[in-house]
Amino acid sequence: MLPQTFLLKLHLCPGIGQVGELRIAEYLRQRPTAQLDVTQLCQLAHLNARQIQRLQHAWLSPQLAMAVRQHQQINTLTWLDAAYPEYLRESYRPPAVLFYQGDLNLLQQPVLALVGARQATNYTQRVLSQFMPALVANQVVTISGLAAGADRMAHLTTLAAHGSTIAVIGTGLDVYYPRVNQALQQRIATTGLVLTEYPLGSSPQRHHFPERNRILAGLCQALCVTEARHHSGSLITANLALQANRNVLAVPGALWQPLSVGCNQLIAAGARPALSATDLLEELAII
Numbered sequence: 001m002l003p004q005t006f007l008l009k010l011h012l013c014p015g016i017g018q019v020g021e022l023r024i025a026e027y028l029r030q031r032p033t034a035q036l037d038v039t040q041l042c043q044l045a046h047l048n049a050r051q052i053q054r055l056q057h058a059w060l061s062p063q064l065a066m067a068v069r070q071h072q073q074i075n076t077l078t079w080l081d082a083a084y085p086e087y088l089r090e091s092y093r094p095p096a097v098l099f100y101q102g103d104l105n106l107l108q109q110p111v112l113a114l115v116g117a118r119q120a121t122n123y124t125q126r127v128l129s130q131f132m133p134a135l136v137a138n139q140v141v142t143i144s145g146l147a148a149g150a151d152r153m154a155h156l157t158t159l160a161a162h163g164s165t166i167a168v169i170g171t172g173l174d175v176y177y178p179r180v181n182q183a184l185q186q187r188i189a190t191t192g193l194v195l196t197e198y199p200l201g202s203s204p205q206r207h208h209f210p211e212r213n214r215i216l217a218g219l220c221q222a223l224c225v226t227e228a229r230h231h232s233g234s235l236i237t238a239n240l241a242l243q244a245n246r247n248v249l250a251v252p253g254a255l256w257q258p259l260s261v262g263c264n265q266l267i268a269a270g271a272r273p274a275l276s277a278t279d280l281l282e283e284l285a286i287i
Contacts (some may be wrong), residue, residue: 003028004078005068010041011097012067012199015054018093020045025079025096032080071199074173075100083107091218091244095197098215099173102193106164109141110284113220113241115213115234116150116227117259124150124226127251127274128157134277136163138286143168143220145212146185146194148178150226150234155184159191166193168215170208177204195219210236217241222283224249224274228262235262238271247283249274 001009007025010016016024024044028034036044038059042052058064077084077098085107088094112135116124135142135158142158144151146167158165167188169177173196176182188194197215198208213233217223217240225248228234238248249272253260267273274280 003032003080004076005072006036007078007080008071008076008097009064009068011197012071013055013058013064015047015051015058016041016045017051018095020047020051021096022079022093029080067199071099074200075104077104085219087221087244088215088218092214092240094218095215098195098197099199100193100195101173101189102166102191103164104193106141106166106193107219109139109164110286111141111143111166111220112280112284113143113216113223113237113246114150114154115144115216115223115225115237116154117229117232117234118147118149118151119259120150120153120227121259123253123257123259124251125153125157127226128153131274131277131280132157132161132163135280136161138281140281140284140286141166141192143216145169145209145216146181146188147209148180152181152184154226155188159187164192166195166219168212168219169194169196170198170212171204172196172198172200172202174200175203209233213237214240217244217246220246221285222247222249222280224251224280225263225266225271226251227253227259228266229258230261230265232262235266238266247272249279249283 079096141164143166144154155165171177223241225234250263250266251274
């Protein structure tokens with residue numbers, strides 16, 4: 001079995017967990033000819049008794065073998081591939097396996113994450129429309145989470161300016177969430193790039209979205225928050241980006257607007273105010 005196929009099987013097998021999977025992935029990267037049995041997997045992953053039992057039950061099952069064959073039919077990027085971005089590899093708990101549709105070469109261009117509230121107002125739309133022409137003219141690729149609100153606005157505004165955009169989703173590639181984004185996800189899969197760590201058929205689960213956000217933060221060189229409430233998911237993503245040594249910007253807003261509280265707090269804490277596309281391009285080291 002090829003090391004990439006082995007890692008895919010590991011990713012699809014229940015019982016390992018992200019940390020254990022990463023330990024084994026790095027072991028295989030350092031020792032590409034290694035042949036690991038189930039006992040060695042359990043030792044490398046530091047599994048407890050319950051996890052060991054679950055892994056041993058699933059590893060040789062026909063269901064797992066079928067899942068591996070199914071996922072070999074779609075595009076996969078693994079920890080062992082030369083195309084795996086180094087800046088993602090160095091981020092917080094990077095995914096050992098990603099499934100994708102579209103152009104993986106977009107990850108080689110400057111990537112700007114645009115995030116904000118799911119209840120984003122027209123203010124986000126106006127800001128994005130103002131920033132986008134200069135970003136696209138400088139070959140900046142935008143990345144967001146294909147959620148309602150600011151994410152959807154970021155993707156659509158990029159496409160309207162004839163730019164390239166990446167969507168990191170919290171479901172399988174064959175699942176659309178929210179449902180209204182089905183056509184948009186299919187369009188991005190054709191003209192841009194859709195990424196997920198979740199297998200085919202994976203439905204949206206609450207914990208998927210914070211996990212997705214760490215990938216967003218790891219894949220960008222800079223991140224901009226357009227609108228965010230106090231204690232919002234966008235602020236969590238911004239903090240993950242800071243932990244990964246990414247440049248973080250925030251669009252300032254009116255003091256009395258609840259959706260500007262998070263952005264204004266970021267600026268007060270040291271984030272650069274995003275007042276123009278020039279601010280974003282400077283943080284991407286383009287100008």
